[in-house]
Amino acid sequence: MTDPGALNTYLPTLVRYVLVMIGIGVIMLVVYRVQLALGIKREAATGRTLVMPWLIGFIVFNVFTIGASFYLSFTDYNLFRAPEWVGLENYQELFDISFGTLESRDQRSSDVLARRHDEIIRVEIGDGGFVIGARNDSFWRSMRLTLLYAILSVPIGLAGALGVALLLNQKVKFLGFWRVLFYMPAILPTVAMLLLWRWMFSQNGIINSLTFPIWRLTSGEAPRWFTDPQLALPAFIIIGLWGVFGANSVILLAGLKGIPTDLYEAADIDGAGNWAKFRYVTIPMLSPALFYNLVTSMIAALQLFEVGAFIQTPESVGTFVNWLIYQEAFTLRNMGMASAMAWILLLIILALTALIFRSSSVWVFYQGAREERA
Amino acid sequence: MTANIATQDRLLNEPAPSQRRFHVRQVLIYALLLLCAAIVLIPFLWMISTSLKTQNQLFTGRVNFIPDPIVPENYITVWDRLNSIRPGMTFWRIMGNTLFITILAMFGEIFSASLVAYGFSRFRWRGRDFLFGLMLATVMIPGIVTRVPGFLIWRELGLLNTYDPLTWPSLFAWGPLYVFLMRQFFLSIPRELEEAAIIDGANVAQIYWYIMLPLIRPVLLAVGVLSFQANWNNFQGPILYLNTPEMFPLALTMRFFDQSLSLEAPQWQYMMAMATMMSIPILILYFLAQKQFLEGINVGAVKG
Numbered sequence: 001m002t003d004p005g006a007l008n009t010y011l012p013t014l015v016r017y018v019l020v021m022i023g024i025g026v027i028m029l030v031v032y033r034v035q036l037a038l039g040i041k042r043e044a045a046t047g048r049t050l051v052m053p054w055l056i057g058f059i060v061f062n063v064f065t066i067g068a069s070f071y072l073s074f075t076d077y078n079l080f081r082a083p084e085w086v087g088l089e090n091y092q093e094l095f096d097i098s099f100g101t102l103e104s105r106d107q108r109s110s111d112v113l114a115r116r117h118d119e120i121i122r123v124e125i126g127d128g129g130f131v132i133g134a135r136n137d138s139f140w141r142s143m144r145l146t147l148l149y150a151i152l153s154v155p156i157g158l159a160g161a162l163g164v165a166l167l168l169n170q171k172v173k174f175l176g177f178w179r180v181l182f183y184m185p186a187i188l189p190t191v192a193m194l195l196l197w198r199w200m201f202s203q204n205g206i207i208n209s210l211t212f213p214i215w216r217l218t219s220g221e222a223p224r225w226f227t228d229p230q231l232a233l234p235a236f237i238i239i240g241l242w243g244v245f246g247a248n249s250v251i252l253l254a255g256l257k258g259i260p261t262d263l264y265e266a267a268d269i270d271g272a273g274n275w276a277k278f279r280y281v282t283i284p285m286l287s288p289a290l291f292y293n294l295v296t297s298m299i300a301a302l303q304l305f306e307v308g309a310f311i312q313t314p315e316s317v318g319t320f321v322n323w324l325i326y327q328e329a330f331t332l333r334n335m336g337m338a339s340a341m342a343w344i345l346l347l348i349i350l351a352l353t354a355l356i357f358r359s360s361s362v363w364v365f366y367q368g369a370r371e372e373r374a
Numbered sequence: 375m376t377a378n379i380a381t382q383d384r385l386l387n388e389p390a391p392s393q394r395r396f397h398v399r400q401v402l403i404y405a406l407l408l409l410c411a412a413i414v415l416i417p418f419l420w421m422i423s424t425s426l427k428t429q430n431q432l433f434t435g436r437v438n439f440i441p442d443p444i445v446p447e448n449y450i451t452v453w454d455r456l457n458s459i460r461p462g463m464t465f466w467r468i469m470g471n472t473l474f475i476t477i478l479a480m481f482g483e484i485f486s487a488s489l490v491a492y493g494f495s496r497f498r499w500r501g502r503d504f505l506f507g508l509m510l511a512t513v514m515i516p517g518i519v520t521r522v523p524g525f526l527i528w529r530e531l532g533l534l535n536t537y538d539p540l541t542w543p544s545l546f547a548w549g550p551l552y553v554f555l556m557r558q559f560f561l562s563i564p565r566e567l568e569e570a571a572i573i574d575g576a577n578v579a580q581i582y583w584y585i586m587l588p589l590i591r592p593v594l595l596a597v598g599v600l601s602f603q604a605n606w607n608n609f610q611g612p613i614l615y616l617n618t619p620e621m622f623p624l625a626l627t628m629r630f631f632d633q634s635l636s637l638e639a640p641q642w643q644y645m646m647a648m649a650t651m652m653s654i655p656i657l658i659l660y661f662l663a664q665k666q667f668l669e670g671i672n673v674g675a676v677k678g
Binding site: 002003004006009010012013014016017020021024043044045046047048049050051053054055056057058060061062064065066068069072164167168170172176178179180181182183184185187188189190191192193195196197199200202204206209210242246250251254296299302303305306309310322325326329330335338339342343345346349350353 | 403404406407410411413414415417418420421424432433435436437462467470471474478482486489490492493494496497498499500501502505508509512513514515516517518519520521522523524525526527536537538541542543545546547548553578599603606607609610613614618619620621624625628629632640642645646648649650652653656657660661664665668671672
């Protein structure tokens with residue numbers, strides 16, 4: 001593509017930006033007038049009018065696109081020819097999974113799996129074990145990596161954040177300074193930080209230099225973090241934790257500061273120790289903030305995209321599933337298959353979120369509810 | 375607070391051993407905080423340190439934070455290198471692109487989110503809570519689900535490889551989180567203020583502009599910083615919609631540079647110079663607005 005020049009790229013967009021803004025204003029005015037003409041109260045009419053920008057965007061950018069994506073997931077579409085309806089074929093290919101039992105540890109996975117299937121999970125028990133394979137192994141390997149990443153990094157990150165928040169809540173000096181510092185990694189550009197971490201984890205990088213005594217004694221060879229299937233996931237978790245634990249701890253700290261002190265005084269009078277106070281006052285009172293953090297971090301972890309673009313992993317590890325779907329759609333131009341993959345991811349996110357929400361009635365404690373009962 | 379004072383009183387009244395424990399505790403707390411600070415700072419300092427090194431200083435295997443000699447020229451050379459790969463990708467052009475996208479999208483997000491949050495918080499109407507719940511639920515939708523059809527829409531409109539998909543959709547309040555944060559803030563404003571203004575004959579636009587906006591200034595600033603950094607760092611949008619390298623924002627330029635250099639020996643000093651340059655504007659903004667920013671983002675967590 002040749003460069004049309006800076007002004008030729010900025011100006012048309014700027015003009016359309018202003019036109020869209022005027023358009024939204026006109027629509028809002030019309031919606032308002034129509035409601036008044038229908039005899040709707042001024043207050044209700046104003047409220048509805050004000051949320052119009054979001055509602056229009058929601059219908060066009062969410063409802064319509066999600067519907068279109070659902071339709072495309074049943075088609076074969078490469079951008080050049082019209083979408084061709086293939087029914088469940090995409091899903092059938094994705095869910096073409098086979099299962100094999102290993103008779104000995106040396107047996108190759110490919111011997112016990114269906115033809116053209118590759119291993120996604122191999123479990124060795126005693127002398128034997130079992131293998132799960134799939135036709136579209138790269139999708140399931142990436143799904144495995146993404147889910148393992150989310151399931152491991154989110155709880156570890158939350159526990160770490162809680163620990164730091166408790167530290168900061170101990171009447172420390174220069175609280176403002178610590179808060180600003182700990183939040184900083186979350187504000188830095190993901191893209192820049194991914195390159196930085198790739199450099200730090202590279203073979204001659206600072207991490208291998210710092211851990212030199214450890215690997216020298218154990219294996220004698222510098223670890224290759226992103227090419228070693230055993231080490232890729234831990235490296236990703238370290239990167240992810242660095243990015244969020246400080247920010248989460250600042251948010252949890254605000255929750256800690258909001259716990260009324262009379263609760264601790266009451267616990268003191270009852271002779272509660274530190275652990276009892278933590279377990280029966282801090283945790284329940286903080287549970288709404290923990291819940292909020294858990295939900296948002298889980299969703300964010302399952303939507304990671306940039307990592308795949310900047311850090312290459314071997315095929316046996318897979319990549320982050322959002323990046324894989326992007327490549328399926330825009331590099332391989334299998335729009336139909338990519339949509340099917342995206343839908344499976346969407347359903348997994350919805351299921352996990354629903355699970356967290358269902359569990360919340362057991363462990364999340366809302367003060368309002370307590371006061372109502374009292 | 376009172377609990378801490380109570381603890382302190384108890385500790386002060388008790389004899390020496392527990393007082394020593396008190397000191398040990400303090401030392402331990404600060405040691406742990408310093409450890410966390412080191413974890414946060416070491417990668418960051420390593421980025422800056424690398425950006426000031428020569429190629430020979432990179433692979434010594436030793437951890438040297440202070441380069442000798444220091445080569446600040448890397449910050450200029452990196453753009454010369456980029457220019458030699460693709461003439462036209464100058465510092466000013468790439469910065470201009472990034473700022474253009476960031477400012478338009480940020481303005482759109484703040485403006486529309488404040489209107490929508492106002493509508494969701496200060497007025498009673500049927501269907502309000504349902505729609506608000508629906509809006510929050512959209513955060514669960516992975517961007518990738520809407521990307522394929524989104525791409526097709528922009529292709530139909532003939533707006534691929536323009537800045538349109540990255541800028542004006544922000545006018546439709548595309549960030550539910552921002553609406554949520556602002557709504558929390560609006561809810562905390564006493565209703566009497568509005569009622570007094572209505573009695574004085576102010577209309578909705580006037581109340582919004584002269585009463586509401588000044589009152590929610592802290593959260594506007596917080597959302598502004600969040601939005602600035604999200605758009606400045608945005609990678610998923612640009613990689614999908616832009617394919618002329620001269621039009622790239624910084625995030626995409628970094629990938630372009632990374633991929634062009636990957637055939638040669640890794641030149642981390644240049645990559646890190648670019649990474650540092652990309653981080654500086656955000657850091658400045660963050661440090662300037664840190665007080666209001668940290669206050670603003672916490673509103674959601676405490677009441678959410």
